[in-house]
Amino acid sequence: VFSSGPTADGNWIRTANSTLVVPSPPLPQKGLLSLWVGMGTSNGDLIQALVESYNDNIDYDCGVLDGDWCTLASALTSNGQQGGTQVHANAGDEVQMNYLYNDKTGNYDQYVLLNGNLVSTFSTSSGKALGWGTAEECNQAPPAYPCGLTPAHSWINTILVLDQPQPDYSNTFGTFGASGTLTSSDGGKTWTAENLTIDAWNYTPTCPDDDGYKLTTLDNSVFNTTCNSDFVGGELKNSTMGSIQDCVTACDETENCFFAVWDGENCGLKSSVAEKVVREGMIAGSLVSKGC
Incomplete structure (x- = not known):
């Protein structure tokens, strides 16, 4: 992930725009995976338009099937998760998430565009945005676990505009499993990035809930x-x-x-002559199919 903030005292984020190049769906698709860029606010809200992938057993009124994606404008508030219209998206689509502070209403207005077309809007009275960042979130509560292998993906054409210039804002930046950064050419008021790349990530199973879950490696080999x-x-x-x-x-x-x-700490690799036994506290992976 990439994160920025908090802003300096008295400063805040006026607008934030970023576009997700939608990746291939996670493999295998077992859970609810959410990709988003969000802003934490002074009211404790989280402004977060979403791009989500989930299996057929989870119904979120988007009409998607396994391996598809759904996008919507959304915010997590004291009243729970709320949002606008949900729209189907595919791998390779570009989902632009625009967050704009409205001086007339004091709200943050969200505009979500799919391949350049406005598809979802939402507006919340959330105070002032103090930080911004990307996220990759897996809901592993049954029946939504786990999320499998999430391919690397990119957020492009990112623009943050602060209320006041803050030349040292880059000192607040942090990354984990990501590359790219924001830079400013106007003294710290506007911060931009052509590409923020998020590395592939594999959500691993836990016992006993995920017994029998199939893990996929980056070379597409499958282990039970x-x-x-x-x-x-x-x-x-x-x-x-x-x-x-x-x-x-x-x-x-x-x-x-x-x-x-x-x-839980040590890994043992075994050849085909090994024999399976019961051993409390251990988790084993058996090769099902070999990838490339």
């Missing part, structure tokens, strides 16, 4: 995960890993590896 399972014999390699996703990725990159087991 089982909770409280281990494989004995066929030892290839052991090393410290941060997740079962990292563990199956290492297996995918290791010759003759068919099984990966993870105990």
Whole structure:
């Protein structure tokens, strides 16, 4: 993600515009994934137009099927999530999210454009926006878990306009799994970026809820995960890993590896001769299909 803010005391964000180049849907599509750029406000609201992908078991009145996307103007307020019209979007579409402070009403007006056409609007009395950032959010509460592999994606033509110039605003910038930044050519009032790129991310399963979930690697190999399972014999390699996703990725990159087991810290890679056993607290990944 990329984030900016908070603004200096007395300063705030007047307008924020950014366009998402909609990526391919997550693989596999099991959950509710939301991509958005948002602004936190002095009233505690979150202004966040959304681009969402979800499976057929989740009905959000957008009429999408597995692997499709839905977009809408939206805000999270003290009254919950509210928003405008929801519209179907596809991979490769460009969704422009425009947030504009209205001096006459004191509201932030949202305008969402799909490939240049206005499709959704929403307006909220939210105070003043103090920070801005991108987000990739997975709702893993049943039946919306987990979100699978989210491809890398880009936010293009980003423009933030502050109420007052703030030359040192870049000192508030932060990134995690992202590249690109905002720069200013007018003394710190207007900040722009041609491209903010968000890295691919894989939402990994947790036990016992996600027993049997299939993990996909970046090379499109698929591993079936089982909770409280281990494989004995066929030892290839052991090393410290941060997740079962990292563990199956290492297996995918290791010759003759068919099984990966993870105990929350250590990863063991096993060949095809390994035998499955029950072991409390372990999670195992078994190669189902080999990618490229």
